[in-house]
Amino acid sequence: MIESLVLSITVAIAAGLVGCFAVMRRMALAADALSHVALPGIGVALALHIHPIFGAAAMLFFGALMVWAVEGKARVGTETVIGVLFSAALAVGSMMMTGEDLVGALFGGAGILSWPEILFGAGAAILVVSFVVTQRNNLVVILVSPDIARTAGINVRLLNLFYLQAFALTIALGLRYLGVLLMGALIIIPAATAKRVATNLTGMLVTAVLVAVAATVAGTWLATWLHRETGPLIVTVAACIFLVSFLRR
Amino acid sequence: MDHVLEVDHLSIRFGKTEVLSDLSFNVAKGSSLAVIGPNGAGKTVLFQALIGSLPFEGTIRWAPNVGIGYVPQKLDLERDVPITGMDFLQARSRRAQGSDPEISRVLDLVGVSREASESVIGTLSGGQFQRLLVAFALLGNPSVLLLDEPTAGIDEPGQKRLNELLCGLQEARSLSVLFISHELSMVSQYATNVLCLGHQRMCWGPPRKILTPDVLREIYGMPVDQHVHDD
Numbered sequence: 001m002i003e004s005l006v007l008s009i010t011v012a013i014a015a016g017l018v019g020c021f022a023v024m025r026r027m028a029l030a031a032d033a034l035s036h037v038a039l040p041g042i043g044v045a046l047a048l049h050i051h052p053i054f055g056a057a058a059m060l061f062f063g064a065l066m067v068w069a070v071e072g073k074a075r076v077g078t079e080t081v082i083g084v085l086f087s088a089a090l091a092v093g094s095m096m097m098t099g100e101d102l103v104g105a106l107f108g109g110a111g112i113l114s115w116p117e118i119l120f121g122a123g124a125a126i127l128v129v130s131f132v133v134t135q136r137n138n139l140v141v142i143l144v145s146p147d148i149a150r151t152a153g154i155n156v157r158l159l160n161l162f163y164l165q166a167f168a169l170t171i172a173l174g175l176r177y178l179g180v181l182l183m184g185a186l187i188i189i190p191a192a193t194a195k196r197v198a199t200n201l202t203g204m205l206v207t208a209v210l211v212a213v214a215a216t217v218a219g220t221w222l223a224t225w226l227h228r229e230t231g232p233l234i235v236t237v238a239a240c241i242f243l244v245s246f247l248r249r
Numbered sequence: 250m251d252h253v254l255e256v257d258h259l260s261i262r263f264g265k266t267e268v269l270s271d272l273s274f275n276v277a278k279g280s281s282l283a284v285i286g287p288n289g290a291g292k293t294v295l296f297q298a299l300i301g302s303l304p305f306e307g308t309i310r311w312a313p314n315v316g317i318g319y320v321p322q323k324l325d326l327e328r329d330v331p332i333t334g335m336d337f338l339q340a341r342s343r344r345a346q347g348s349d350p351e352i353s354r355v356l357d358l359v360g361v362s363r364e365a366s367e368s369v370i371g372t373l374s375g376g377q378f379q380r381l382l383v384a385f386a387l388l389g390n391p392s393v394l395l396l397d398e399p400t401a402g403i404d405e406p407g408q409k410r411l412n413e414l415l416c417g418l419q420e421a422r423s424l425s426v427l428f429i430s431h432e433l434s435m436v437s438q439y440a441t442n443v444l445c446l447g448h449q450r451m452c453w454g455p456p457r458k459i460l461t462p463d464v465l466r467e468i469y470g471m472p473v474d475q476h477v478h479d480d
Contacts, residue, residue, distance in 0.1 A: 024327070024330050024332075026327065136340075137339070137340035137341075137343050137344055138340070138344065140332060140336060140337065140340040141337070141340050141341060141344070143326070143330070143332070144324060144326055144332070144337055144370075145321055145324050145326075146302070147297060147300060147302050147319060147321050148319055148321065148382075148385065148386075150300050150301055150302055150319075151300050151317040151318065151319040151395070152341055152344060152389070153344070154344075194331075195329065195330070195331060198331040199331055199333075199369065200331055200332070200333045200335075200336055200367075200369075201331065201332050201333070201336040202336075203331065204331045
């Protein structure tokens with residue numbers, strides 16, 4: 001239980017940080033769609049009797065690679081490609097699973113954490129947090145202008161690839177708790193809330209992390225109290241905090 | 250080489266449309282090059298090729314160890330993104346192992362107050378934001394400045410101040426400056442050479458040779474009044 005809570009808080013911290021740049025880069029919808037690509041990976045992993053998180057992570061890796069490749073082709077409509085391919089991934093994944101497996105993959109679920117899951121989760125979360133913290137300045141310059149970033153010596157294409165992979169890894173981390181359909185929300189809603197209330201970058205990063213962690217802890221506690229699944233309650237709490245942020249201005 | 254930049258037979262195309270064709274020019278160290286021409290002639294596209302943002306045919310050679318400061322024409326950034334001018338400048342400064350005093354120095358140079366620099370960049374006026382971009386370009390001690398319409402959106406006194414600042418920096422630091430401008434009086438006053446991009450022809454040379462009524466009429470497709478300073 002304690003390992004599960006600590007790991008979910010770590011995931012929330014990664015989600016809050018990664019989400020800030022996703023929201024500022026206007027990739028909220030793409031982020032949500034990208035999470036769907038994990039479903040076929042989970043289906044294949046279950047069929048091969050390997051841990052679902054590894055199948056999901058592999059598919060997300062290729063999904064992020066695809067977004068990155070499409071982004072490089074200015075004349076292709078990125079959002080159109082993402083919308084079609086990743087919805088198709090959701091459809092294919094849904095056909096590969098039935099019953100509890102499918103519901104668990106879509107919405108997440110409680111259960112005993114295995115050691116591979118704990119080790120993968122902790123390692124990946126540290127990797128994502130370290131990436132955002134160390135690359136924060138470069139990500140800001142790219143956000144303002146990729147052209148300016150190039151003249152400042154930043155490898156824009158490579159950093160974009162790393163960012164997308166950090167994003168995909170964060171989705172993989174949270175699939176256990178929130179599932180394919182809801183994990184995108186834990187990345188986007190806290191960051192969208194922080195964007196509304198923060199007055200500088202540090203404020204936004206800190207607020208997003210606090211909202212993500214608060215929603216995770218409160219959602220987990222409510223789930224235990226109400227005997228409901230954790231994922232939908234975490235996202236509901238996060239959405240409530242977002243609505244409250246409208247009162248500020 | 251004595252040139253900070255050499256461009257040979259540069260061509261840029263988007264699909265089947267050739268935006269720039271067989272363009273050759275060079276920029277001497279410490280000199281300034283003004284790029285002029287009507288809208289859609291490929292001025293910004295040229296700058297994007299020079300900084301490596303666009304694929305091209307031909308050769309672009311920068312002198313070794315050149316540091317470039319770039320001020321783009323416009324940015325595609327949401328106004329409500331909570332990034333302050335200081336966040337932006339610190340991001341550049343920390344990359345270049347710069348310091349906060351250096352940021353204060355460039356802010357003073359371009360005339361942006363500390364208070365304005367701590368505002369969210371989406372709330373800055375067009376002129377303030379433009380000056381912030383110039384401040385960003387100056388961080389890290391560049392040897393070349395690429396300015397895409399640097400005074401666009403700045404009021405008359407602000408334009409004068411920025412032009413004088415850039416001219417002063419150019420002399421003090423031996424900066425090479427490439428700038429795009431529609432203000433031909435400024436071009437004749439500050440440019441060592443002028444690169445003229447038109448839909449039908451291109452030309453390159455000192456202002457006295459390029460800013461003539463005949464050449465300008467040919468480039469812009471209509472008569473353009475311009476007085477070239479004698480000094």
